[in-house]
Amino acid sequence: RMKSLHLGDVEDVPFIEPPLGRAVVDGYQLLQELGAVDEDKQLTKLGRELATLPLDPRIGRMILAGRDHLCLTEMLIIASALAVQDPRDRPIEVQAAADEAHKKFADEKSEFHSYLKIWNWFEDAIDNKKSNRQLQEHCRAQFLSHLRLREWRDVHSQLFTMVREQGWRLNETPATYEQLHLALLTGLLGNIGFKAEDEPHYLGARGIKFHIWPGSSLQKKAGKWILAAELVDTSRLYARTIAQIQPEWC
Numbered sequence: 001r002m003k004s005l006h007l008g009d010v011e012d013v014p015f016i017e018p019p020l021g022r023a024v025v026d027g028y029q030l031l032q033e034l035g036a037v038d039e040d041k042q043l044t045k046l047g048r049e050l051a052t053l054p055l056d057p058r059i060g061r062m063i064l065a066g067r068d069h070l071c072l073t074e075m076l077i078i079a080s081a082l083a084v085q086d087p088r089d090r091p092i093e094v095q096a097a098a099d100e101a102h103k104k105f106a107d108e109k110s111e112f113h114s115y116l117k118i119w120n121w122f123e124d125a126i127d128n129k130k131s132n133r134q135l136q137e138h139c140r141a142q143f144l145s146h147l148r149l150r151e152w153r154d155v156h157s158q159l160f161t162m163v164r165e166q167g168w169r170l171n172e173t174p175a176t177y178e179q180l181h182l183a184l185l186t187g188l189l190g191n192i193g194f195k196a197e198d199e200p201h202y203l204g205a206r207g208i209k210f211h212i213w214p215g216s217s218l219q220k221k222a223g224k225w226i227l228a229a230e231l232v233d234t235s236r237l238y239a240r241t242i243a244q245i246q247p248e249w250c
Helices: 021-034 044-050 057-068 072-082 092-105 111-127 131-141 146-166 177-187
Strands: 192-195 201-204 208-214 225-233 237-245
Touching: 021 044, 021 057, 044 057, 044 177, 057 072, 057 092, 057 177, 072 111, 072 177, 092 111, 111 146, 111 177, 111 237, 131 146, 177 201, 177 225, 208 225
Parallel strands: 208 237
Antiparallel strands: 192 201, 192 225, 201 208, 225 237
């Protein structure tokens, strides 16, 4: 945003509390990965488009790709899901019951598709004109947070309004698996992994090693190449919300 407003290099701005040098380096690295700045740290055409969107640059990049790959309808649902806390509850004391309830939303290749299934389930529940109390109980029975689902819809509404203001058209024909995941890749290139030979982990960008999150529905059938929505460092580095991809897409 500072680049688009011609405010100079972030390193030279006399902030009262300047950002850490490492944070600036990471920021430039991310923008280069997204194609928003070139090797000279100058904004590209894509970067100027991203600067107009009041979003995390990864989310913005995926939405732009969703427009170009004709999967904007699905991308707005997934992008808004990634911007809020996962609506699925998995209490430790009833993990097995929660996992069983969530199976109806599982997809054999992509957990991003699971978000689409949850979205459609909640929209159908609302359309059935349940009272707010009934809807909350219905969500609780499926181990879904009604509050987080509402927050998801609110963020989606904001993104939908932004897209309409930009004059972009939503696709009316359902997007293919390849269209959607090609668009997701544009914002998540740093979260690609390749299964290590005879090892339980995946090899990622910049020499990292990560494991699939234990609660993943694809833990035992993820495939050789995967894409993750996020990498979370706890007792290990875990990939969450994953999908099978083809190496030629990268």
